[in-house]
Amino acid sequence: MLYIGTVSATGQGIGRPRDRSLDGAILAAARELLAEVGYAQVTMDATAVRAGTSKAAIYRRYKSKAELMFAAGVHGAEANPPADTGSLRDDLFALGARIRADMSAPTAREVAPHVIAEVVHSPEVSQRLRGVFVATERREIEAILSRAVLRRELPVVPTVATVHRMLGGALFFTIMVIDERVDDAELARVVDALVAGIHALVGQT
Amino acid sequence: MLYIGTVSATGQGIGRPRDRSLDGAILAAARELLAEVGYAQVTMDATAVRAGTSKAAIYRRYKSKAELMFAAGVHGAEANPPADTGSLRDDLFALGARIRADMSAPTAREVAPHVIAEVVHSPEVSQRLRGVFVATERREIEAILSRAVLRRELPVVPTVATVHRMLGGALFFTIMVIDERVDDAELARVVDALVAGIHALVGQT
Amino acid sequence: MLYIGTVSATGQGIGRPRDRSLDGAILAAARELLAEVGYAQVTMDATAVRAGTSKAAIYRRYKSKAELMFAAGVHGAEANPPADTGSLRDDLFALGARIRADMSAPTAREVAPHVIAEVVHSPEVSQRLRGVFVATERREIEAILSRAVLRRELPVVPTVATVHRMLGGALFFTIMVIDERVDDAELARVVDALVAGIHALVGQT
Amino acid sequence: MLYIGTVSATGQGIGRPRDRSLDGAILAAARELLAEVGYAQVTMDATAVRAGTSKAAIYRRYKSKAELMFAAGVHGAEANPPADTGSLRDDLFALGARIRADMSAPTAREVAPHVIAEVVHSPEVSQRLRGVFVATERREIEAILSRAVLRRELPVVPTVATVHRMLGGALFFTIMVIDERVDDAELARVVDALVAGIHALVGQT
DNA sequence: GAATAAACGAGACGGTACGTCGCGTCTTAAG
């Protein structure tokens, strides 16, 4: 879900080459600890020990604990846009189901609050968040809405940001803040209401 | 907005009574520092100095920095339910505007992420959050929806939780996560879509 | 052994009179704790609780922890000069045995090091120590030596301070510093050597 | 004079080696502060600042303030046994003069009381004290007495411990407890008495 | 008998130091 990205250059060239297997070991160790003890209790020392390496190796790859945690909180950030289901309603449901899954991942639940805590202080984090994560979701929503227009379900594409807010917000808020699970029935209610809202936004009664 | 609550007992009874003026001084100091330097940079020592007291006095009232920050992040938690505006749409707009204001407060923006970070680990925090903050908002929404039913705008009261998720979620997500401001026009779009969604939920076309 | 003395005035006169039973309760509590946990681990709060009273009552009697500990470390400071045994050697042995007993008392062993730690910094403590404790012992030694002169064991009274240093020092050093017990045989050796030394000091071969 | 010894392992081997220059800086800082403000007023923070380092570096070397103070109270513990002066009396005077100097050192006067305060509670401290400090002095006294036997001043070597008690005790007691200076005349009196006592111990009239 | 004045218990208060912990950097030897 989140993708904030690592920072360090590859370091290819002269000298001893970087041990690529450490990349995975470090991330795996970080993810495990994240899930086991939680963000605040993860320490760089413990991560290094778990990964069978040293702090120096970690700091050569991530410039801070926050960077490492961000990286560890990311699934793969791979763009796997849900396929066309044939209707606006089902497309939104499929997207909602994927977002729900992403947000429910333990590592995501650990890391997300700390990312949004930094948003206020770091324009850079704020921009990376919008540029990668938000932009991806909005692109997917735009694709879904465009398909609906092609399908003649909608006359025009409504404000993408508004749709995004309502779908993503409802899920984020419920899962992260209210700490409730979203079952399929509830997701269906949200999506149904959202579809009605979308029609209202584009001026259909 | 947030109310997590202090923990310490009142201490009434025998012995020197708590200096009630310190309660305010400590909270004020914490709020000022929170707004000035941000959650992570607030220190208990600095708070004590700013409040003109000592760490011991703070720890007599809050059992950790987190508790103090939570308390400081609370506005007043006063229930000031928006008055009846005469229509469902305007009632929701007014409520949305108040929630927007609460969430935009600097102290709330600082503290909220840390609260939701603890939700996963502390059932107690989770319950306090739901029991106070969420319950209050849902009660207000229920009142609004009930008035709409009385007004014959709606045939029955729809699922309150769903409405809450969509309104609160859209605002929280936009303000805290996406880090965008919500102007009146955008709030109107959200509320309009939500009203349409509410009608859909209760089975009107 | 040590007598440093309490400080507070009696407080007789108008108002509620001091509860004299507290005097004993406080001292007893302090002595018990001193023996149980040691000087550093005795706290004023614990002493108050043990004595069934409050810190205020203690601080009305002693102006600091050090004062209380000093008082608690004192036996009775009662002057009970050993009776005339009939010979210099036996008089010194009897005195040595009493000093040995005083120094071996658990409370004395706890308090004495802290008293001598203050000697360097507080001329007042230094003077009180010399004026009460040292002066008493030297008076006793002078009495013993005078009796020996009367008995014709010695031609004149030697330097009292030197005799005091050697007897008191040997015992203090062995018990407090070297942490060895002084049995009667060893005490006898010390006293015998001291008697010979005394004769040397007054010029007898 | 006192040697209690540091505790931490050398830390030789892999990893960044201990900065040996810090060892000296920390000890020097501790000694300075000890002499300037006294044991109780020395703080670990101030010591760290004075040494140009951090508390962590100190605690890596000493496991508590007491350990550091003990180490700082030690002169050099270098065994510099006084040379043969040609007579028992002068050998003892020379040794007494050196002990007097050691005990008069400000750091020793500060630390010694606290060491002997711990003797009662810590068998380890008690043993270290006896094993290093007492053993060294007794070895020196034994050497002196053996030379006297070779010189035919004495028929046999008397009980070393008794001689040690009387010499060391008289000095310790006078300097640390009674808080009086020991001038050469007084030291001579003590030594003369002691020599007579030694002869008595070995059976000469 | 009421007023006064101080002792009492309980416990909060300001201050200060302790010892611990984690971050991110630096330094070594080994590869």
Added chain:
DNA sequence: CTTAAGACGCGACGTACCGTCTCGTTTATTC
């Protein structure tokens, strides 16, 4: 040049204790 190991500077945390204070209450003496 990377790695493993671990020391380093920094700075905050939460705890503990001292000696003071502020209450409400109790207990004598004085008016």
